[in-house]
Amino acid sequence: MTHEILFSGFGGQGVLSMGMTLTYAGMIEGKHVSWMPSYGPEMRGGTANCIVIISSQEISSPIVTQFDAVVAMNQPSIDKFEKAVKPNGILIYDSSAVIIPPTRTDITVLPVDIDREAIKLRNPKVRNMIMVGAFLNVCQVVQLSSVMKALESVLPERYHHLLDINRKALSCGEQLVIEAATPIV
Amino acid sequence: MTHEILFSGFGGQGVLSMGMTLTYAGMIEGKHVSWMPSYGPEMRGGTANCIVIISSQEISSPIVTQFDAVVAMNQPSIDKFEKAVKPNGILIYDSSAVIIPPTRTDITVLPVDIDREAIKLRNPKVRNMIMVGAFLNVCQVVQLSSVMKALESVLPERYHHLLDINRKALSCGEQLVIEAATPIV
Amino acid sequence: MATIRGTVQIQIETCKGCELCIESCPQDSLALSKEINAKGYHYAVLVQDNCTGCVNCALVCPDAVITVYRTKKGGTSRTEAEKVPVAVISHVKNDVKVVLDEVPQGGANI
Amino acid sequence: MATIRGTVQIQIETCKGCELCIESCPQDSLALSKEINAKGYHYAVLVQDNCTGCVNCALVCPDAVITVYRTKKGGTSRTEAEKVPVAVISHVKNDVKVVLDEVPQGGANI
Amino acid sequence: MNLVATNLEGLECVWAKPATLTDTPMHYCPGCGHGAVHKVLMEVIQEMGVQADTIGIAPVGCAVFAYHYLNVDMQEAAHGRASAVATGVKRLLPDKIVFSYQGDGDLAAIGTNETIHAANRGENILVIFINNAIYGMTGGQMAPTSILGMKTTTTPEGRMVETQGFPFKISDLIAMLPGAYYVTRQAVHSPTAVRYLKKALTKSIQYQKEKKGYCLVEVVSNCPSGWKMTPVEANKWMEQNMFPVYPLGDLKVEGKLVEQKHQ
Amino acid sequence: MNLVATNLEGLECVWAKPATLTDTPMHYCPGCGHGAVHKVLMEVIQEMGVQADTIGIAPVGCAVFAYHYLNVDMQEAAHGRASAVATGVKRLLPDKIVFSYQGDGDLAAIGTNETIHAANRGENILVIFINNAIYGMTGGQMAPTSILGMKTTTTPEGRMVETQGFPFKISDLIAMLPGAYYVTRQAVHSPTAVRYLKKALTKSIQYQKEKKGYCLVEVVSNCPSGWKMTPVEANKWMEQNMFPVYPLGDLKVEGKLVEQKHQ
Amino acid sequence: MSESKLMKGNEALAEAAIRAGCDGYFGYPITPQSEVLEYLADEGRRRGMIVLQVESELAAINMVYGGAGAGKRVMTSSSSPGISLMQEGLSYIASAELPCLIVNVNRGGPGLGTIQPSQGDYFQATKGGGHGDYHLIVLAPSSVQEMADFVYEGFDLADKYRNPVMILADGALGQMMETVTFKEYDPQKHKLEKKWATTGKTPDRERNIVTSLFIQPEKMEGVNKGLQEKYRRVREHEIRYQLISADDADIILVAYGLAARICSRAVELARHRGIRAGLMRPITLFPYPYPVLRKMSPRLQSVLVVEMNSGQMVEDVRLGVEGRVPVEFYGRMGGMIPPPEEILEQVERLAALHKSAPVSKEAVKGKASRKSKSELHEIIER
Amino acid sequence: MSESKLMKGNEALAEAAIRAGCDGYFGYPITPQSEVLEYLADEGRRRGMIVLQVESELAAINMVYGGAGAGKRVMTSSSSPGISLMQEGLSYIASAELPCLIVNVNRGGPGLGTIQPSQGDYFQATKGGGHGDYHLIVLAPSSVQEMADFVYEGFDLADKYRNPVMILADGALGQMMETVTFKEYDPQKHKLEKKWATTGKTPDRERNIVTSLFIQPEKMEGVNKGLQEKYRRVREHEIRYQLISADDADIILVAYGLAARICSRAVELARHRGIRAGLMRPITLFPYPYPVLRKMSPRLQSVLVVEMNSGQMVEDVRLGVEGRVPVEFYGRMGGMIPPPEEILEQVERLAALHKSAPVSKEAVKGKASRKSKSELHEIIER
Numbered sequence A, B: 001m002t003h004e005i006l007f008s009g010f011g012g013q014g015v016l017s018m019g020m021t022l023t024y025a026g027m028i029e030g031k032h033v034s035w036m037p038s039y040g041p042e043m044r045g046g047t048a049n050c051i052v053i054i055s056s057q058e059i060s061s062p063i064v065t066q067f068d069a070v071v072a073m074n075q076p077s078i079d080k081f082e083k084a085v086k087p088n089g090i091l092i093y094d095s096s097a098v099i100i101p102p103t104r105t106d107i108t109v110l111p112v113d114i115d116r117e118a119i120k121l122r123n124p125k126v127r128n129m130i131m132v133g134a135f136l137n138v139c140q141v142v143q144l145s146s147v148m149k150a151l152e153s154v155l156p157e158r159y160h161h162l163l164d165i166n167r168k169a170l171s172c173g174e175q176l177v178i179e180a181a182t183p184i185v
Numbered sequence C, D: 001m002a003t004i005r006g007t008v009q010i011q012i013e014t015c016k017g018c019e020l021c022i023e024s025c026p027q028d029s030l031a032l033s034k035e036i037n038a039k040g041y042h043y044a045v046l047v048q049d050n051c052t053g054c055v056n057c058a059l060v061c062p063d064a065v066i067t068v069y070r071t072k073k074g075g076t077s078r079t080e081a082e083k084v085p086v087a088v089i090s091h092v093k094n095d096v097k098v099v100l101d102e103v104p105q106g107g108a109n110i
Numbered sequence E, F: 001m002n003l004v005a006t007n008l009e010g011l012e013c014v015w016a017k018p019a020t021l022t023d024t025p026m027h028y029c030p031g032c033g034h035g036a037v038h039k040v041l042m043e044v045i046q047e048m049g050v051q052a053d054t055i056g057i058a059p060v061g062c063a064v065f066a067y068h069y070l071n072v073d074m075q076e077a078a079h080g081r082a083s084a085v086a087t088g089v090k091r092l093l094p095d096k097i098v099f100s101y102q103g104d105g106d107l108a109a110i111g112t113n114e115t116i117h118a119a120n121r122g123e124n125i126l127v128i129f130i131n132n133a134i135y136g137m138t139g140g141q142m143a144p145t146s147i148l149g150m151k152t153t154t155t156p157e158g159r160m161v162e163t164q165g166f167p168f169k170i171s172d173l174i175a176m177l178p179g180a181y182y183v184t185r186q187a188v189h190s191p192t193a194v195r196y197l198k199k200a201l202t203k204s205i206q207y208q209k210e211k212k213g214y215c216l217v218e219v220v221s222n223c224p225s226g227w228k229m230t231p232v233e234a235n236k237w238m239e240q241n242m243f244p245v246y247p248l249g250d251l252k253v254e255g256k257l258v259e260q261k262h263q
Numbered sequence G, H: 001m002s003e004s005k006l007m008k009g010n011e012a013l014a015e016a017a018i019r020a021g022c023d024g025y026f027g028y029p030i031t032p033q034s035e036v037l038e039y040l041a042d043e044g045r046r047r048g049m050i051v052l053q054v055e056s057e058l059a060a061i062n063m064v065y066g067g068a069g070a071g072k073r074v075m076t077s078s079s080s081p082g083i084s085l086m087q088e089g090l091s092y093i094a095s096a097e098l099p100c101l102i103v104n105v106n107r108g109g110p111g112l113g114t115i116q117p118s119q120g121d122y123f124q125a126t127k128g129g130g131h132g133d134y135h136l137i138v139l140a141p142s143s144v145q146e147m148a149d150f151v152y153e154g155f156d157l158a159d160k161y162r163n164p165v166m167i168l169a170d171g172a173l174g175q176m177m178e179t180v181t182f183k184e185y186d187p188q189k190h191k192l193e194k195k196w197a198t199t200g201k202t203p204d205r206e207r208n209i210v211t212s213l214f215i216q217p218e219k220m221e222g223v224n225k226g227l228q229e230k231y232r233r234v235r236e237h238e239i240r241y242q243l244i245s246a247d248d249a250d251i252i253l254v255a256y257g258l259a260a261r262i263c264s265r266a267v268e269l270a271r272h273r274g275i276r277a278g279l280m281r282p283i284t285l286f287p288y289p290y291p292v293l294r295k296m297s298p299r300l301q302s303v304l305v306v307e308m309n310s311g312q313m314v315e316d317v318r319l320g321v322e323g324r325v326p327v328e329f330y331g332r333m334g335g336m337i338p339p340p341e342e343i344l345e346q347v348e349r350l351a352a353l354h355k356s357a358p359v360s361k362e363a364v365k366g367k368a369s370r371k372s373k374s375e376l377h378e379i380i381e382r
Ligand SMILES: Cc1ncc(C[n+]2csc(CCOP(=O)(O)OP(=O)(O)O)c2C)c(N)n1
Pocket: E060, E061, E062, E063, E079, E102, E103, E104, E105, E106, E107, E130, E132, E134, E135, E136, E137, E138, E143, G028, G029, G030, G031, G057, G081, G082, G085
């Protein structure tokens, strides 16, 4: 079983660490994993994304063009990657950052109002972890517990005082009830 | 008919222009010619030499290792090139600059006391042209007249006041009676 | 009641919210919007009518997105009532008016 | 009659006849030979016995071919009669004594 | 332009983006000095009416895309070679205005040789040198101009003399060269600074028209992303920490060294 | 040695070729300054007893064969990179004495970048810079240090500012760098000059032992072949024409600039 | 054995360098490999390594020359344009026979090009981009694990043959994170004594000279013959490669590095469709595994070379099979990466051409059978 | 037609550059080609050319980039180590498609090596020593006359294809004097209009940009495809070579440049001994005359490649004959030049192997029959 997932958003929204956390969790569970970031100047004030592959067998190519799931943190990500979701795949996105919702009907489209949750937690910095939680909720590629463990390795030592709030964000997201957006027909 | 000739001596003895003059003369006579100098740092205070080929047909290689004639202006040249003369070839050298004469018996060895002639001409600077003359005397690869013409092209404009003395040197050498050294047996 | 000596127009879609204009404005006429533009930036907007048209903001703006206007010599200056709309978001896909939230009037003219 | 205060020995096979030593000798003790060495250079030779062993020549010689000697403190100085032979050519192949032609005695001791 | 025309009668436009800048939005990070310098340069080119005679050389650095924004003929040089490329262009088109635009890594690290010899030959070109004390484009590594103690991705403990040597004040060296006619150090952090820079660039291009020779305009600039600060913080940090090491002002005017400039 | 031992009793040897020079005859042209500098350098190394601790870097230039004559471990660097090679050696063998020996083309043309940045990093090495104002090895082309009006094979009309720029006084620039500890300009045309050079080299090696940092010893030298003069003429020409452009003396001592040195 | 980490290829390579006892690193930043310098500037320095960010790649490679000549384990890393600037230095290093490690994290060219992964520097790395007759030993990793492993191997080969070794990776391998484990490696056990190094001429020995200058052509020819003889030995003993599902294959894909990974997936997919496809992955690009190709070519229907360039390795493959089997090429350029599906298409096209045998149990299971480098090595020996 | 002169190859090349309307030369001295710079610094300047001796080869090639980008005819020249320093610049120039001329007067390498003639830079010149997928058009003269002629041809090809052209000579060709005559050539008739050049953005046109940067891989791949398509056209139309005594030859020698001259003598000698030997001399090394070899290989007994290197061109010859005939190699390295006699030995050895037909009138006269490039060109077309 192989999961090919894309995380995408603005630089600074922490999309790279979203992916890294998931990848790490996969490794903790002894799965084959790979994480491939977009890199270079297109990051200058632009969008960032990373491809995460978690699989039970060896991973041949870290770079794929079609995804089982796309996690979109902003409008450009939807504009760019909606078409990259495999049929019957998942497109989960931050509805509070998106003006024009996705329109595909052959995939599961899941809007999450990250703002609302972030405000509840009184912390805008953990929006990304809320989303990771929400994603796990709808697509169990790894155990939440592994992700919790993974956080320790992903967060640099000097930020470990933030472990708790990030854990909170994760479970908050994980407990969200998310219903698929009724496709605009 | 092809003549392959080597001119060799100290840098500064004008061996390169000896060869060039002959080559030019060859060209004037409509022959195929090539002139190949030794070059690079080995010239720093060392020896210089050039290979002259004058031929009735196209010249395939400007670089050869065996010569019909070797013109040696100093001891190292004899030490180095005596063995490079083809059997029955000619080795002509400045006896006034050489302490140990050649020893080969299968070639014609021709010593010329350039000093004596230069002193006669009261000009040490034309030793090389005396030798060219002497060489033509024993080996008519080109007409003396062509060499005279060649001089004009080989000598830079600003030295043309020296044309006469060089011409003198040539014919002086050309008139020398040279007898082959009796080989030391 | 204040009279307008100058105003600015800001190309908010290319504004990057660096705030350098805000820093450089002697009149505190500028602030960042709450909303983000399509690039995800909170953008600069004119929040007071006390702009003098000194062009400071335009000079420091790295992205040259500010245009500055000043009352013509002898031109009739205008009142609160007829403020120049300061900005319009045009989203990459469709135009959406931005609602500026009330900012407390302040500065010289209280 | 002059007494020797110093002298030099010159490795004439590696001397290049640049004449810098000759230029630098305050005593004019040095000159170029008429003969050439195997490299084709006229080489420097000591032509007077008035060398003071001041080492100037050795200092400027680019090829370090000059060795300088000076009379030991209290060492007996020697006379014309027993001049130190100044140089020997050894040709690359066989040794040949060089004949220095007479140079006019001059300098302090006339 | 996505502005709606609104009632502006009674108002006159006193500042607008110069037409010599293209409409392409710049890729620079928010608050980056590169944009400001582009803007001023193009204002000058517009006001001097030399757009049609100007050829620019872009560096390899964040300004690598300068030609997307500056509406003049341009060449993209190899990293560090912009001054050499500019020399090639100017020598063959002596009547054109030629400038190179280079970062500190480009001009003062890999390109030091080409920079210095172009100046020493007195090439009749304008070199614009953006000194932000860091390698912006490659993600914030130390530059030769990084100041002592400055933390970068390659000097995690801060720049130390032992391993990295001293901040390299190349403009001071270039000012020493007889080939250099005008050498100045400017900035873009404030309206005043911007006005000064504009004067400096205008002068330089005037000098080039008059074939006076080599002009170097250093702009001490920021790199919010590389420095990991907000643009506002960055400019403050620059004023407090960089200006003391790289004091603003002229180093050489009309071929004469401005004294006090010798440490 | 082809000297016959003769009666020398009563005489003591007061100068002999240092044992740190090999017996290989040098390939340099008659009267070339390279030989003299080799000789002085090796005297110093012998007298300081550092032969076993010294590693030299040969340039590409007429001194390319230096390792045939200097009896110490040596590396032959690519043209212009001797200072970089020296840096590599010194950083990895910090307790050794490391020197590079470079000509003006090597150090001040193709190698300008490596030269300047080694100095700016304050590399704890000695750089010996033979300035003969010409490319000797390649047959007498102009060097960056050639003086104005000087005829070379590439400046048949004499060096002109328009095409070739100004004589490049790189030692003056290097003296400006905080990383440089000792910068001096010497010569070998006279016994006195030789004595001064010897002092300068001794100092430099002493400094390096004390880890004081970068030392540059420029030697204004001759190139009879390239200049097309006899050695004696060459030295006279050098005194009359080069010394005014490259005045002898210290430029920087113990990290302090010697004033008057600023044109 | 040590636990496994999640690391970028560049970081894993840098970490391995520290563990391999690398004494010095000289480098200049360039995407997509700056992490090597950054990691070493932090970890490396802390763990006692000499790490210098220098003024240029030119300076870096010549410092490597100096450090290697001083007998130390030294390295540099860069990406395509920076590697081009090192060509003169590499030629000098090869000629002076200095052991050292050069890493090229290949990006899309020519020119400034793009920073995306590419294999466009194959010719430069394998035929010698510098002047004169010389060769680097070139290792091509295809995983983060190999990015680390080949550092040890690289330094050991360099010391063994006194030859520069290049690790030719690409932007993806440098930037991606994978699980990596660092093997036990004691540098002291591997570092060889370097009697020839310039460490100071002690009275008990002649001076050591590191040079590439031999002005007499006779001498220089001798040096060249020595080098050629060395390359012959390297060709004889150091060929490395990997075979996947090759034993019974009708169609052999030839690819290295990232492209080989993608091909292995394509081979799986092909096997599932009953096509007997296999993969030959050269691990050493010099010496190139010609003998393997020569051996297998007679029984093949076709060979498909897959590269992220215009088909540079095709020449080596053709030299290997010498017309015994048609050689086809599929590639993407300029930083584009061919997805497995694209490659599968090509394989299917070829299969159709030869209407290869219908699906068979044995064809499918074929994909399991992998041979270790060592086993195969013997095959070549005999 | 103008009278003939006796000139060094380097000088003839420089004189031709002036006559070809070269606008600018940027160079740095290096043996054995400094005469090019020296001649131009004198004659060239006097005749209105921009001639700069600059700080390094690196600066030179980038000035060439600038000058070519400005739409002018520009060139540089150097020898092996200097050419290595130009590799990054060449890759940029090829990518930005700037027409210009680069001359490499090849000397013995690797490293500093020797200054004697060599052909050791064949790979660097033909496979691309720089990074990325690109090719130079490479012309290999074998006489002083061709040193001059190929300058005109080089500039014209460069303009025609917007591609850098390299003249790959060697130290002997650069240093030797031969008779040379300069053909009539009116630059104005040959120079093409360069609309793309950066000459100042006049209001009537969009700005011109000279760049090699295409950060989106899709774009960069497009650029690469464009380059590959161009190289295909070059391969189709610009192959140049010379055949000597080839029609009836059993043994074909393949050699270029100086080596080809020497081989032609060896062929004569062989013919006199009744051995049917012939010579194929590639004049363009890229594009390489593969089709010629492919055509003739079936009827040959053997092929002997002769080079002044370790056998670099052998790979191209093998790619041409693809196993249809055994390919042997004889070469000297490090600045050594094989005399005709040595080559003859090899030819005789091969002849003995195949005990080729006894001497025959027709075999001997064979050596007369030379075909001009143009005639042969057609042979390829069909
Ligand atoms: C030969 C080469 N080496 C390295 C690089 C990678 N590189 C691109 S830009 C750059 C330096 C950028 O710094 P700077 O010149 O200061 O410009 P900035 O981005 O700070 O404006 C480097 C090292 C390259 N493209 N080419």
